[in-house]
Amino acid sequence: MRLRQRGGLPAMTIYRGTPPPAEESTGALPAVRRRRRVGWGLLALVGLLLLGTVVLVAVYTDAGFTPDGSPSRPTEHGTVPAAVREGGPVLDLTGPRPRSHRMPDRTIALTFDDGPDPRWTPKILDVLAKHRARATFFVIGSEVARNPELARRITAAGHEIGGHTFTHPDLGTLPGWRRDMENTQAQWAIAYATGRSTALMRPPYSSFPDALTDRDYATARAVGSRGYLTVLDDLDSEDWKRPGADAIVRNSTPRGGAGAIVLLHDAGGDRQQTVAALDRLIPQLAERGYTFSTVGAALGAQVNPPAGGAEVWRGRALVWSVRAADAVLWLLWALLITAGGLIVVRTLILFGFAVRHARRRRAPAWTWGPPVTDPVTIVVPAYDEERNIAAAVRSLAGSAHPGVEVIVVDDASTDRTGEIVTGLGLGNVRLVRVPSGGKARALNTGTALARGDLVVMVDADTVVEPDSVHRLVQPFADPRVGAVAGNVKVGNRRGLLGRWQHIEYVIGFNLDRRLYDTFGCIPTIPGALGAFRRPALTGVGGLSDETLAEDTDLTMALHRAGWRVVYEESARAYTEAPATLGQLWKQRYRWSYGTMQAMWKHRRAVREPGRFGRGGLPFIALFTVLLPLLAPLIDLMAVYGFFFLDRTVTLIGWLAMLVVQVVTAVLAFRLDREPLRPLWTLPAQQVVYRQVMYLVLLHSALTALTGRRLRWQAMRRTGELATALDRGV
Amino acid sequence: MADELRPPGDRPEQAEPGRRRIGRARVGRAVGKARMPERAVTDVIRPETAAAAPVFVDPSGGRRRRVRRTAYAIGVLLLLILAAIWLSQLSGSTRAPEPRPCASGSAAGCRR
Numbered sequence: 021m022r023l024r025q026r027g028g029l030p031a032m033t034i035y036r037g038t039p040p041p042a043e044e045s046t047g048a049l050p051a052v053r054r055r056r057r058v059g060w061g062l063l064a065l066v067g068l069l070l071l072g073t074v075v076l077v078a079v080y081t082d083a084g085f086t087p088d089g090s091p092s093r094p095t096e097h098g099t100v101p102a103a104v105r106e107g108g109p110v111l112d113l114t115g116p117r118p119r120s121h122r123m124p125d126r127t128i129a130l131t132f133d134d135g136p137d138p139r140w141t142p143k144i145l146d147v148l149a150k151h152r153a154r155a156t157f158f159v160i161g162s163e164v165a166r167n168p169e170l171a172r173r174i175t176a177a178g179h180e181i182g183g184h185t186f187t188h189p190d191l192g193t194l195p196g197w198r199r200d201m202e203n204t205q206a207q208w209a210i211a212y213a214t215g216r217s218t219a220l221m222r223p224p225y226s227s228f229p230d231a232l233t234d235r236d237y238a239t240a241r242a243v244g245s246r247g248y249l250t251v252l253d254d255l256d257s258e259d260w261k262r263p264g265a266d267a268i269v270r271n272s273t274p275r276g277g278a279g280a281i282v283l284l285h286d287a288g289g290d291r292q293q294t295v296a297a298l299d300r301l302i303p304q305l306a307e308r309g310y311t312f313s314t315v316g317a318a319l320g321a322q323v324n325p326p327a328g329g330a331e332v333w334r335g336r337a338l339v340w341s342v343r344a345a346d347a348v349l350w351l352l353w354a355l356l357i358t359a360g361g362l363i364v365v366r367t368l369i370l371f372g373f374a375v376r377h378a379r380r381r382r383a384p385a386w387t388w389g390p391p392v393t394d395p396v397t398i399v400v401p402a403y404d405e406e407r408n409i410a411a412a413v414r415s416l417a418g419s420a421h422p423g424v425e426v427i428v429v430d431d432a433s434t435d436r437t438g439e440i441v442t443g444l445g446l447g448n449v450r451l452v453r454v455p456s457g458g459k460a461r462a463l464n465t466g467t468a469l470a471r472g473d474l475v476v477m478v479d480a481d482t483v484v485e486p487d488s489v490h491r492l493v494q495p496f497a498d499p500r501v502g503a504v505a506g507n508v509k510v511g512n513r514r515g516l517l518g519r520w521q522h523i524e525y526v527i528g529f530n531l532d533r534r535l536y537d538t539f540g541c542i543p544t545i546p547g548a549l550g551a552f553r554r555p556a557l558t559g560v561g562g563l564s565d566e567t568l569a570e571d572t573d574l575t576m577a578l579h580r581a582g583w584r585v586v587y588e589e590s591a592r593a594y595t596e597a598p599a600t601l602g603q604l605w606k607q608r609y610r611w612s613y614g615t616m617q618a619m620w621k622h623r624r625a626v627r628e629p630g631r632f633g634r635g636g637l638p639f640i641a642l643f644t645v646l647l648p649l650l651a652p653l654i655d656l657m658a659v660y661g662f663f664f665l666d667r668t669v670t671l672i673g674w675l676a677m678l679v680v681q682v683v684t685a686v687l688a689f690r691l692d693r694e695p696l697r698p699l700w701t702l703p704a705q706q707v708v709y710r711q712v713m714y715l716v717l718l719h720s721a722l723t724a725l726t727g728r729r730l731r732w733q734a735m736r737r738t739g740e741l742a743t744a745l746d747r748g749v
Numbered sequence: 750m751a752d753e754l755r756p757p758g759d760r761p762e763q764a765e766p767g768r769r770r771i772g773r774a775r776v777g778r779a780v781g782k783a784r785m786p787e788r789a790v791t792d793v794i795r796p797e798t799a800a801a802a803p804v805f806v807d808p809s810g811g812r813r814r815r816v817r818r819t820a821y822a823i824g825v826l827l828l829l830i831l832a833a834i835w836l837s838q839l840s841g842s843t844r845a846p847e848p849r850p851c852a853s854g855s856a857a858g859c860r861r
Contacts, residue, residue, distance in 0.1 A: 059821075066824045069831055204842035219848040247845035321848035337837040432780040455779045566803050617804035726816045727807025 060722065077345035079664050081162040081187060100237045105230045109252040109281045110315060113244025120229065121319050123254070123279030128305060129315045130155035130282050130298075131253065133184055133222065136163055136170035137287030143295045144286045145177055151302040153312035155179050158222040158251070161186030161206030163287065165342040168213035175214040180314035180324055182220030182251060183207060191223050192235035196242065203243060205338055211327035212335025219323040220315060221248035227283070228252060249323070251315055254280035259294045268297035273305065281315065356657050359650035360677065366643060367680050370535055371687065377534040378691045381589065389497025395423030396493055396551075398476045399466030401459050402441075403431040405480035408596060410440050415483040417446045421490040424448060428480070429466045432456035437480075459547070460563035460570040467562060473554045481596040482548045483511065492551045492591035502556035502583025503575065504591075505533060505542055506549030507692075511594035517604065519698045520705040521597040523685060530589065531688040537587040541636025543615075543644075545585065547571040549593035556583050567621060568730060569614025576622040579632035589692070605716065612713075613720035613730055615644060620724075648713045655707060681706050 097105070101118060104111060108122030123129055130148075135141045136159055148155055157174050159181060164171045175181055183206040185191065191199050203221060210218055221243055226236065229252050240250040257272045274280040284294055302312065316323030327335075380386060398416050402409055409428070416426050426449045430438045441451045454465050467475050474493050478484065488506065495501045507530055510522040529546070536542045545552075550571065557563075560577040567573040578585055598604040619641055625633030654677055661670030682702060689696050723730055807813065 063820055063824045066827050066831075070827055073831055073834065200842045201838075203845075205838065207843050207845070217843075217846040219845045221845065246842070247847065249845075249848065316848065319848075323846075323848050325846045325849060331843055334837045334843075337834055341834050341838075434780070457779075568803075613805075621804045724805040726813040727805055727810070728813060729803065729806050729808075 071348075073341070074345045074348045075660065075664075077341050078349050081165070081342055081345070082664075094233055094235060096234045097232060097237070099234045100232045104237070105232060107229055109229055109254050110319060111229070111240050111244070111250040111252065113241045113250065114247055123281060123313075123318050125279050126277050126310050127279040127313050127318050128274070128282060128310050129280070129313055129318055130284060131158060131182075131222070131251070131315065132156070132284050132286040133158045134163070134188070134288040135159055135286040136167045136174065137291070138167055138170065140291035140295065141167075141170050141174070141286045144291070144298065145173060145179075147295055147298045147302070148179070149177060150299075151306070151312075153302050154314050154317070155312070156182055156220065156251070156315045157286065158182045158184035158220070159206070159210065160184050160188050160287075161202075161209040161338075162342060164206070164209040164213050165339040166346070168209075168339060171210060171213035175216055175324065180218075180220065180316050181210055181214060181216065182218050182222055182315070182323070183210065183248070184222050185224055188224045190225050191239045191243075192233075199239070199242060200246065203246065203248065207327075208331050208335035208338050210335070211331035212339050214324075215327055215332065216324040217327040217331065219247065219249055219321075220251050222251045226250075226252055227256060228254065251281065253283040254278075255282045257282060257284045257294070257297070259284055259291070259297065260288065262290065262293055265293045265296040265300065268293055269301045269304065272297070272301050277309075279318070352653060352657060355650050356653040359647060359653055362642070362647050362650075363677065364680060366647070367684050370531055370684060373538040374531050374534040374687065374691060377538050378589075387497075388495045388501075392474075392493050392496050393422050394474050394493070394496075395425070395472035396421055396474045396476055396489055397466075397470035397472050398424060398426045398478055398489065399463055399470065400426060400428045400478050400480050401431055401462035401466065402428055402433060402437050402480035403459075403462075404433045404435045404437060406433070406435040406437050406440055408481045409437050410444060411483050412478065412480050413441055413444060413446065413449055415486075416478060416489070417444075417449050418486060419484065419489040420486045421493070423472065424489060425450065425471060427452060427466045427469055429454055429462040431459065431462040458565045460565040463570070464562040467552075467554060467557055470554060474551060475554050475557060476549075476551045477547065478593065479548045479595060482508070482593045484549065484591075484593045488549070488591045488593060489551075492549065492588055495586045495588055496551070496553065498584070500584045501586055502553050502578050502581070503545050503585045504551040505545040505585070505587045506551070506591040506593050507587075507589045508546045508548040508593050508595050510597045512596055512599060513698070515599070516701060516704075517599065517601065518597060519701050520709070521604070522698055523702060523705055524709065525597075526692050526694055527685050527688040530692055531684070533587045534589070534691070536636070536640075539635060539639075540584065540631045541579065541639065542585045542587060543575060543636065543640045544569070544572040545575045548595040549591065552578075553583075556581070567614050567617035568610050569618050572615050572618040573621060576618055576625065576632070576637075579630065579636070580622060580625050580628060582630070601712075605712070608713065608716045609719060610730070612645075612716050613723055616720055616724050619645075645717060648710070648717050651710045652714045655710060678703055678706065 104118050104120055107120030110121040112119040112121065130153065132141075132144060132155060135144075135157055141157075144155075157179055159171060159174075161183070171181065183203055185202040186205040186209065187202065189198075189202065191202065194202070206221075207217060210216065223236065223239055223243070232240070232252075243250060255272055255274060257268045259268045259271075263271075268284075272282045272284070284298070285291060286294070306312075396419075398419070400409075400412060400416065405412075413426055413428060417424065426446070428437075428441045428449065428451045430441070430451060430453045432453070432455055438451055438453060441449060450469070452465060452469060454462055463477055466477075474496060476489055476492060484506075492504055492506050495504045508525060510518060510525050512518050513522045533542060547570070556578055557574075560574065560581050563570045563574050575585055598607050619637065622633075622637065625637050627633065654674065658670055658674040661667075661673070682699070685699055685702055686696065689699065802808070
């Protein structure tokens with residue numbers, strides 16, 4: 021009797037009819053069998069090391085390559101011996117005394133720097149072959165690593181090969197160990213590509229012996245101590261200035277009958293002029309009695325003896341790392357461009373269809389059909405919701421719709437949830453206590469007890485406006501409609517996290533839902549506010565606890581059963597969003613894992629007729645799983661580009677992406693008639709969310725892969741909702 | 750589901766002074782709230798017939814074991830490759846070869 025007096029309808033308790041599943045432990049002790057977890061942290065560390073190496077290799081091989089023709093350099097030359105300055109262009113500093121060599125009379129050594137280049141080196145080789153001339157190629161190690169077959173072709177054609185460092189830096193500015201590394205790695209790359217070693221080396225940005233500065237000479241002595249002959253030149257064709265083929269021929273023609281080492285380039289830009297000039301230079305000089313030799317041959321030395329096995333192996337490791345790094349970076353760029361393209365496409369689609377959706381719904385003539393006034397049962401599943409339950413139930417019980425009854429299903433709360441509900445003393449509220457069984461079972465129980473055929477499900481952490489429930493059920497005027505999604509908003513918008521989630525709800529959920537509604541493939545009726553026809557619910561077997569996103573699972577099942585699922589944006593509810601990053605993480609983890617489960621469970625829908633399976637499911641998979649997995653690339657590559665590539669271009673690209681998102685956000689807020697003020701936090705929100713969502717998705721995917729069991733986690737409540745409606749958020 | 754459910758009898762309570770009306774019991778994760786046996790309501794609901802296993806979950810743990818082993822194997826392989834690359838590139842440097850005089854001592858002798 022007392023119960024009735026206090027709480028109107030009696031509270032009901034439901035006992036478990038079936039024995040609990042066997043795997044549930046029956047004691048208070050946790051299960052003894054401990055499963056070893058995968059050490060993802062360690063593996064992530066290995067991944068980071070790998071990525072770091074890739075970036076390092078990419079930066080190392082690409083850094084600072086500017087073709088010959090250097091910026092200003094010091095000009096002091098006090099320490100350079102006069103014999104060297106006035107001597108020949110081949111410096112032998114391997115012994116105690118400097119020696120220099122000259123080309124014999126009427127002998128030309130054509131030298132090509134900066135290659136091999138896939139475009140120009142073959143052309144130059146063709147011209148040389150046509151005139152049966154030999155030349156010396158000073159190759160850059162990193163280019164050899166990228167084009168080993170060209171390096172092989174150079175030596176196979178009988179030309180000589182010399183080193184031009186690995187990355188083309190100004191050797192004089194480098195510390196000793198780096199200089200050594202440059203020459204050694206060029207040596208290894210050549211060894212792997214051609215099977216030969218080289219005793220020749222031309223320092224980048226070098227020219228004639230009489231232009232040697234103190235620093236150049238120090239460099240030449242240092243490389244000489246490592247056994248290299250430094251090869252300078254007598255004649256600079258100046259082809260890097262692209263002065264025209266005539267000028268290149270003129271620059272490359274020696275005075276009188278003297279021999280010369282001629283500097284040309286087979287890479288580093290358009291070498292059309294060099295190729296054309298070479299085709300004329302060789303016959304012209306041959307006519308004047310010149311022979312074409314290589315640097316080593318002219319000096320009577322074999323400078324390309326076979327390389328040792330260790331050098332070939334190190335070269336192999338080097339070439340493979342460069343290739344792998346190039347491939348990884350290429351892949352990252354390709355993925356980034358794909359992600360960027362998807363985001364732009366998605367934005368365009370959103371714009372087109374969301375605006376159309378809003379226009380159609382706002383038109384005065386818009387109606388779902390005759391007004392729906394059938395009684396509505398509101399089912400509120402509650403587990404430990406003592407902070408919010410009173411506000412939620414009061415707002416629901418006071419709904420402006422004829423014949424509203426509220427069933428609160430208390431899922432074995434350990435707090436005072438049940439007492440609070442009975443204590444409210446509301447005549448149209450029933451409390452049902454069920455044994456702990458999860459949200460899906462609680463909702464099924466509530467549905468089973470519903471008096472009417474229209475069931476509205478509302479989370480216990482959600483309050484509604486007085487007319488929300490009435491508006492929410494209006495679409496049922498159309499008999500094909502099986503379920504309706506409401507417009508869920510964030511109730512606790514204080515603090516950065518609240519604001520961010522508010523933005524996210526307005527853009528991510530409401531704008532997207534308009535789009536999905538247009539295509540008839542809404543993936544989720546939010547648990548916070550959704551309405552269902554009871555026959556539709558029972559037809560698909562109610563909610564299931566096979567997935568953690570029972571709302572998504574149910575919605576997909578309804579689609580597959582042929583029901584229409586629509587969005588009623590005027591039915592608003594305010595839900596309590598997680599107030600800490602940790603809780604947000606857990607919630608999103610559960611959502612994304614649950615969505616994956618639901619998509620996997622309904623994967624066969626893609627082969628079934630109907631819009632959802634054919635179009636909706638792949639669309640959702642693309643935009644809710646694949647796109648967020650690619651999105652952090654925007655920031656990753658922005659950082660990479662900012663430090664190692666063109667800063668302005670990178671910044672413009674990154675900002676363009678932000679502008680796209682700001683415009684989308686403004687549109688979403690306007691359509692939802694929300695003030696734009698919270699949007700100032702949008703840039704930070706986008707950056708942080710991209711990373712969090714990526715990690716959440718990755719975590720969920722790994723959980724799915726390993727088959728670990730993930731359970732519902734209860735949220736710690738702030739109880740801010742009680743005043744949400746009054747505050748008019 | 751619905752047909753197994755009988756609505757609760759609308760029985761008035763007759764509270765006896767000094768006796769608890771509602772008992773609670775925890776059985777594992779389930780918490781039962783019941784009136785004391787002598788006045789228990791007999792409504793029983795079978796909330797769920799044999800539930801299907803959750804999607805993705807692998808109770809045997811075999812899949813996790815396989816994933817763990819594969820992931821570790823790949824991780825170790827990558828580490829070895831990384832170590833090989835770093836060691837091969839940072840350990841030691843190579844001297845240029847000694848230029849050898851051409852066989853005949855003339856330039857032509859060096860033509861390969």
